[in-house]
Amino acid sequence: MQYIVKDDFNGISAAAYDIYADFIKKNSGAILGLATGSTPIGLYKLLIDGYKNKELDFSQISSFNLDEYVGLDPKNENSYNSFMWKHLFDHINIRPENVHIPSGQGENLKNNCREYDRLIASSGGIDLMLLGIGENGHIAFNEPAKSLKANTHVVNLCPDTIEVNSRFFDNSDDVPKQAITMGLSQILKSKRIVLLASGRKKAKAIARLIKEEEISCSFPVSFLRVHTKTTIILDKEAASLL
Numbered sequence: 001m002q003y004i005v006k007d008d009f010n011g012i013s014a015a016a017y018d019i020y021a022d023f024i025k026k027n028s029g030a031i032l033g034l035a036t037g038s039t040p041i042g043l044y045k046l047l048i049d050g051y052k053n054k055e056l057d058f059s060q061i062s063s064f065n066l067d068e069y070v071g072l073d074p075k076n077e078n079s080y081n082s083f084m085w086k087h088l089f090d091h092i093n094i095r096p097e098n099v100h101i102p103s104g105q106g107e108n109l110k111n112n113c114r115e116y117d118r119l120i121a122s123s124g125g126i127d128l129m130l131l132g133i134g135e136n137g138h139i140a141f142n143e144p145a146k147s148l149k150a151n152t153h154v155v156n157l158c159p160d161t162i163e164v165n166s167r168f169f170d171n172s173d174d175v176p177k178q179a180i181t182m183g184l185s186q187i188l189k190s191k192r193i194v195l196l197a198s199g200r201k202k203a204k205a206i207a208r209l210i211k212e213e214e215i216s217c218s219f220p221v222s223f224l225r226v227h228t229k230t231t232i233i234l235d236k237e238a239a240s241l242l
């Protein structure tokens with residue numbers, strides 16, 4: 001794990017863009033793992049600019065998103081599906097058939113999970129995985145717990161995650177209580193990982209990640225310590241307790 005510190009949100013977005021632009025130019029058929037949330041929005045804007053400037057071509061790129069709420073229609077404005085189309089896919093030339101987002105709908109969510117893992121495996125695995133970090137140390141929706149599941153699974157969201165994510169909904173009762181998330185196995189098998197963190201609210205989790213050595217299910221991001229090619233990009237506020 002290496003980390004770099006930039007001045008602010010624009011700085012981390014630009015640093016992440018440099019990695020992505022270089023990677024996509026060298027690997028035109030790359031498989032990207034993608035995150036939702038506030039943190040990647042700056043990077044996504046720059047990727048859209050890169051496409052519009054003809055610097056980047058997404059026609060052969062495939063993507064797998066980390067997670068999706070259970071029970072929300074993909075067209076619901078708060079679904080991660082809608083988020084991704086609004087903030088990235090609608091503005092670049094990625095082929096819709098190459099976009100993959102777990103489905104939190106249907107009778108048999110376990111089947112959806114197995115199917116998602118099968119698709120990731122048959123694509124050859126994720127080349128470049130983008131992660132954010134929860135204030136509680138979650139990555140994707142692998143929430144702190146006594147034990148964690150390796151593969152894509154249904155998870156009960158922690159009350160604090162529901163509270164943090166309620167900012168996107170009319171009120172916290174509207175936030176789904178469950179999500180489908182990639183497990184640590186899919187994340188750690190990624191050939192390269194970039195984790196972005198911005199703002200003082202992330203500082204405690206970042207300090208724990210970088211200063212401590214323990215790997216623990218109660219702090220899921222700590223599993224990144226076993227990954228050999230992870231870059232953490234922080235702004236000064238997220239790095240303020242280092």
Ligand code: F6R
Pocket residue numbers: 034035036037038039040066067131132133134135138139140141
């Ligand atoms: C989103 C995801 C989450 C977020 C994390 C940080 O797909 O997997 O783990 O990355 O909750 O969210 P933001 O960026 O909104 O602070």
